[in-house]
Amino acid sequence: MPNVTPPSSGLGSNSNYFLNNSCNNLKGVSTTIAVSTDIVANAGFGFQLNAYSPKNETCAIQQYVISVDTSGQMTCIVNNWQNASKALINNWVSLYKLPSATLPAGYQCRINLQNDNSGNITAANFSVVSFGVAPAQGSALDAYWGSDSSQHVNFIGTDGHIHELYIHPGAGWVDNNLTNFARAVPPAAGTALHAYWGSDSSQHVNYVGTDGHIHEIYIHPGASWVDNDLTKLTNGVQPDGGTALTGYWGSDNSQHINYIGTDGHVHELYIHPGANWVDNNLTNFARAVLPVAGTAIDGYWGSDSSQHVNYIGTDGHVHELYIHPGANWVDNNLTNMARAVSPAAGSHLDAYWGTDSSQHINYLGTDGEVHELYIHPGANWVDNNLSNFAPGVRPAPGTKLDGYWGSDSSQHVNFIGTDGHIHELYIHPGASWINNDLTELVLANVTQTLTSISGVSTSDLAPIVAFELDFVGYDNGQSTTLSSGAGTITYVASAPMTVVNAEPSCCEFDGGTLETANTSYGQLPTGSSTSFVQTFSKAATIIKAPKRNGLRKARALAAVR
Numbered sequence: 001m002p003n004v005t006p007p008s009s010g011l012g013s014n015s016n017y018f019l020n021n022s023c024n025n026l027k028g029v030s031t032t033i034a035v036s037t038d039i040v041a042n043a044g045f046g047f048q049l050n051a052y053s054p055k056n057e058t059c060a061i062q063q064y065v066i067s068v069d070t071s072g073q074m075t076c077i078v079n080n081w082q083n084a085s086k087a088l089i090n091n092w093v094s095l096y097k098l099p100s101a102t103l104p105a106g107y108q109c110r111i112n113l114q115n116d117n118s119g120n121i122t123a124a125n126f127s128v129v130s131f132g133v134a135p136a137q138g139s140a141l142d143a144y145w146g147s148d149s150s151q152h153v154n155f156i157g158t159d160g161h162i163h164e165l166y167i168h169p170g171a172g173w174v175d176n177n178l179t180n181f182a183r184a185v186p187p188a189a190g191t192a193l194h195a196y197w198g199s200d201s202s203q204h205v206n207y208v209g210t211d212g213h214i215h216e217i218y219i220h221p222g223a224s225w226v227d228n229d230l231t232k233l234t235n236g237v238q239p240d241g242g243t244a245l246t247g248y249w250g251s252d253n254s255q256h257i258n259y260i261g262t263d264g265h266v267h268e269l270y271i272h273p274g275a276n277w278v279d280n281n282l283t284n285f286a287r288a289v290l291p292v293a294g295t296a297i298d299g300y301w302g303s304d305s306s307q308h309v310n311y312i313g314t315d316g317h318v319h320e321l322y323i324h325p326g327a328n329w330v331d332n333n334l335t336n337m338a339r340a341v342s343p344a345a346g347s348h349l350d351a352y353w354g355t356d357s358s359q360h361i362n363y364l365g366t367d368g369e370v371h372e373l374y375i376h377p378g379a380n381w382v383d384n385n386l387s388n389f390a391p392g393v394r395p396a397p398g399t400k401l402d403g404y405w406g407s408d409s410s411q412h413v414n415f416i417g418t419d420g421h422i423h424e425l426y427i428h429p430g431a432s433w434i435n436n437d438l439t440e441l442v443l444a445n446v447t448q449t450l451t452s453i454s455g456v457s458t459s460d461l462a463p464i465v466a467f468e469l470d471f472v473g474y475d476n477g478q479s480t481t482l483s484s485g486a487g488t489i490t491y492v493a494s495a496p497m498t499v500v501n502a503e504p505s506c507c508e509f510d511g512g513t514l515e516t517a518n519t520s521y522g523q524l525p526t527g528s529s530t531s532f533v534q535t536f537s538k539a540a541t542i543i544k545a546p547k548r549n550g551l552r553k554a555r556a557l558a559a560v561r
Contacts, residue, residue, distance in 0.1 A: 003523040003526065004523065009545040012521060014516055015544075019491055020467075020497065023504055025119035025463040027115045027495065029112075029491075031047075031110070031490065032489070033536075034487045034488045035106065038103065038485065043473065043479075046077075049113075050470060050512055050513060051063070052464060055508050059460055061551065063079040063551070065077040067475065068103055069474060072101045072102070074097070074109075075095055077092050083509070089453055095444045105487075109129075122449065127445045128444040129443065130441045133158060139155045141348075142155075142194045143195070143412065144197050145197070147407070154178070156187055161177050162184075178205060182217045182227055186209075188207075191208040206247055208239055212231075213231035233277045236267065240293075243294075244259065244297040246259075246298040252272060255270070256268055260297065265284065265291075267280065267282065288313075291313060295312040296347060298310050306325075313333075316335075318373065319332065338373050339383070341383060341385075343363045344366050346398055348400040350402045351403075353405065354405045360405075368395070369394070370386040370413060386433060394417065394418050396420070399415045422437075479542060480515075481518050481542075484538060486538065489533070496529055498528045499526070511550050511551065518539045519537070519539055521534055522536070
């Protein structure tokens with residue numbers, strides 16, 4: 001399909017295409033700016049959705065803007081005008097504070113317009129979303145809660161490195177690259193991964209390296225991340241190719257890492273204070289049903305000093321190797337005990353102990369949904385379907401699972417969804433299970449309802465018949481110069497739109513914005529569609545479109561009449 005001829009001034013700065021629907025009212029308009037290369041500018045910048053009202057409307061041009069100033073403060077703006085010199089609405093609201101004036105790659109800025117039945121724009125929703133590195137296909141997952149109430153979700157990214165999604169109280173989720181931090185041996189393709197927090201505030205992330213050994217990336221307070229080769233330290237049975245891993249910390253400060261060895265048995269690498277790492281064969285200790293080849297494995301320590309190692313046996317059931325003080329290891333068949341849906345072939349497992357002495361073992365059932373085998377003191381094992389409890393994106397077939405219990409009695413079960421994102425099934429006391437997307441992190445979400453702005457009445461509302469998106473300077477006719485920046489702009493409306501290279505004659509206002517920047521835009525195709533995607537990037541020079549009635553986006557803290 002051929003492209004629409006660019007505007008006479010070219011495609012860049014304050015000269016972009018217009019989208020319209022043969023001068024009919026446009027509804028459900030949204031724009032998403034996705035950043036692929038860090039945006040860095042010398043004087044701040046703004047994404048201006050300039051929307052044009054039809055003839056004979058009091059509100060002639062409607063500007064909905066996300067601006068970033070030189071401190072990194074993001075602001076969402078409604079700046080609507082009756083004509084080039086009279087503002088009807090000039091409302092600025094804080095949106096999000098970036099660490100610096102750079103808008104990083106992986107961020108998205110979204111402006112969504114809301115309509116009433118007559119087509120009038122009644123509200124604008126502004127949001128900032130951060131996309132971290134996506135998990136590699138089939139990546140392991142592991143997660144834990146810190147004694148400082150921090151949360152950590154570990155995975156292998158599409159860059160082949162170990163990443164940590166991390167949050168602490170009062171902050172937002174961030175994505176840390178642990179392979180870079182520790183200068184570690186990269187994880188083998190498809191390796192298992194397990195992590196835990198020690199009572200001494202140490203952190204441990206375990207995986208199988210490209211050398212076929214079990215490695216531990218380790219840090220303790222005041223030190224840096226280091227890489228320990230545990231297979232070498234124990235002279236133990238090597239892990240079977242494709243083995244799962246699990247580990248836990250005991251209240252006696254012991255450490256336990258479980259895996260399937262090349263002998264097909266469940267092994268435990270074990271250490272306690274004052275001793276060295278050793279290799280225990282738990283299958284032999286418990287005279288247990290053998291683990292199925294490639295089974296998931298998970299374990300935990302109970303507040304009663306019991307130990308629990310879970311896996312899927314050659315009988316297709318969930319088994320628990322269990323020991324408590326003064327007793328020997330035994331093998332419990334939990335699928336039979338709970339009369340549960342059987343785990344899907346190749347299902348991952350995850351398990352944890354609650355502060356109320358409850359126990360939770362999560363897996364993917366043969367029905368493709370997330371199940372929880374659950375027990376609390378004085379009761380029997382039961383089977384809960386968490387996918388039904390928390391509607392949303394379903395788990396991808398074969399996804400890994402991991403979960404943990406928080407010191408606030410919250411519960412968190414992580415998986416990779418059918419959308420390729422990391423999801424969290426989450427519940428806290430007194431609430432219901434919900435499904436959170438951790439790859440797509442909503443950093444800010446603000447809706448400005450126009451008639452809620454001081455001084456604004458329904459007579460100031462109007463529909464729109466055309467719009468453009470300009471990536472320009474911050475405000476007051478300002479120009480800005482980018483040293484880097486690129487990405488895409490996605491345009492969506494509820495009815496098919498067409499692309500034109502000049503403002504349609506049915507618009508009340510003949511003009512646009514005076515702010516400029518050294519930005520350029522990609523060409524768009526002819527024909528109609530409810531969605532178009534346009535590229536943008538840094539340009540060598542600034543294009544200035546001839547605007548007969550150009551508007552200066554005026555800075556304000558409250559509505560101006």
